[in-house]
Amino acid sequence: MSDKPVIVYGASGYTGRLICEYLREYNVPFTAAGRDAGKLKSSMETNVAGIETAQYEVATTEHTVEALTELFRGASVVCNTVGPFARYGPEVVEACLAAGVHYLDTTGEQDWVITCDEKYGADFAAAGLLLAPGVAQMYTTGEIAAQLCLEKPGLDTLDIAVFWGGSPTIASTQTILVNAAMSAAHYLEQNTYQPWDPEAGLYQLSIPGQHELALALPWGGTSHPVWFRKDPRVATVRALGGVFNRPLMLGVPQIVAAALEATKDMDLDAKYDALDATAAQVMNQMPPRENPRLNKSLDSVHASGPLGRAHCVIHGNSNYKQTGLLQAYAAYSLLQQAPRTVGFASASQAFGHRELLGALRAFGLVMEPVLTVES
Incomplete structure (x- = not known):
């Protein structure tokens, strides 16, 4: 049981750090x-800046519903970073x-x-x-741009592009491969x-911001x-993403194809183990702390409707720091007041x-959005 x-x-x-x-x-x-x-x-002691002034404790737990439930009792919010989430998420959600x-x-x-939407959303809403x-940056910052566009009524289609600079973490690399091998990507x-x-x-x-064409993938959808999907203003959504590093993007389809071929006849546990091993070959160490001169981000959303257009661009830096801040702000907000909605919902x-x-x-993680509205 936690007293934090x-x-x-x-x-x-x-x-997490x-x-x-x-x-x-x-x-x-x-x-x-x-x-x-x-x-x-x-x-905590080595990698969290200013930790000596934080009010925190360290706790260990087994990854079971029972152990996690005991740990979570007494807390108000859980920020979960343990993925792949389709593999490890159910125990955490059920414990929450x-x-x-x-x-x-x-x-x-x-x-x-x-x-989360279809299996757990109703139970969370009832509670x-x-x-x-x-x-996280790759999703929430782009959603912010989309919501700014949708402040103009009559737009029902979203065309979203998300880009970032730098290398993915170990966990992100695992997620990329698991997404590709275990599930289909969908648009709306x-x-x-x-x-x-x-x-x-x-x-x-x-x-926006460069002359060279960028390379993108559905990135799991x-x-x-x-x-x-349940927003009455919106009927169609397509989202693509990528990294600014062109050689890295060129190599992603080959890495994914090789992983798919190698695991196609394996059972579920063996497939996860093989994908973990492949991910470790791609990225097996923590990337350095982000440098805002190098680790840039770009979220661009074109919104359209029968008689209107809007385009929003958000330039930023340090995408993992954006994620850390968004999580912390969300937790901080939940400690002050109830969310605008309960059950399954996005950050926005x-x-x-x-x-x-x-x-x-x-x-200081993003610029003022550049919003252009036509009618």
């Missing part, structure tokens, strides 16, 4: 939780429901977001709890999920089609897109 209001599960990982850093800046007491006490203690705490995570797995997967077409063509390969996009739906933008702006 926020639990960061997976706190020793790259993103950043969430802890921003919780300290919001003066929120937290529990850094995971499986290895030594690793957690070392991560049993313990009566709000759930946030950083997932990039569309199938897990759909599971008056928030279930918000995908609170007239309120219905439609599968992206798995044979289409890389897409070329013209993105992203959270956006799921979040907007739960906390307000302009409020989230304000947090990102206050910490």
Whole structure:
């Protein structure tokens, strides 16, 4: 049982440490939780800036519903960073429901977001709890841009592009491969999920701020089609993403294809183990702390309707720090007041897109959005 209001599960990982850093800046007491006490203690003391002024404790737990429920009791919010989420998320969500705490995570797995919506959303709503997967730069910052466009009535189609600079973390690399091997990517077409063509390969996009065409992938489909599926303003959503590093993008389809071929005849556990091994070959160490001169981000949304257009661009930096801040702000907000909605919801739906933008702006992580509206 925790006597701290926020639990960061997976706190020793790259993103978990950043969430802890921003919780300290919001003066929120937290529990850094995971499986290895030594690793957690070392991560806090070595990698979390200003940790000496934080109110925190370290807690270890087994990854079972029973053990996690016991840990979560007494807390108010869990920030979950332990993925792949389709593999490890159910125990955490079920424990949150049993313990009566709000759930946030950083997932990039569309199938897990759909599971949260369809399997757990109603139960969380009935309990008056928030279930918000995908609170992260790659999804939330783009959603903020989309919501700014949708402030103009009559727009029903969203064309979203998300780009970032740098290398993915170990966990993000695992997620990329698991997404590709274990589930199909979907977009939203007239309120219905439609599968992206798995044979289409890389897409070329013209993105703001550069002359060279950028390379993109559906990246698992992203959270956006799921979040907007029940929004009466929106009927169609397509989202593509990528990294600015062109050689890295060129190599992604080959890595994914090799992983798919190698695991096609394996059972589920063996497939996960093989994908973990492949991910380790691609990325087996923590990337360095982000450099805002190098680790840039770009979220671009074209919104359209029968008689109107809007385009919003948000330039930023340090995408993992954006994720850490968004998680910490969401937890901080939940400690002050009830979310705008309970059950399954995106960060913008739960906390307000302009409020989230304000947090990102206050910490110097994004520029003022460039919004162009035509009618």
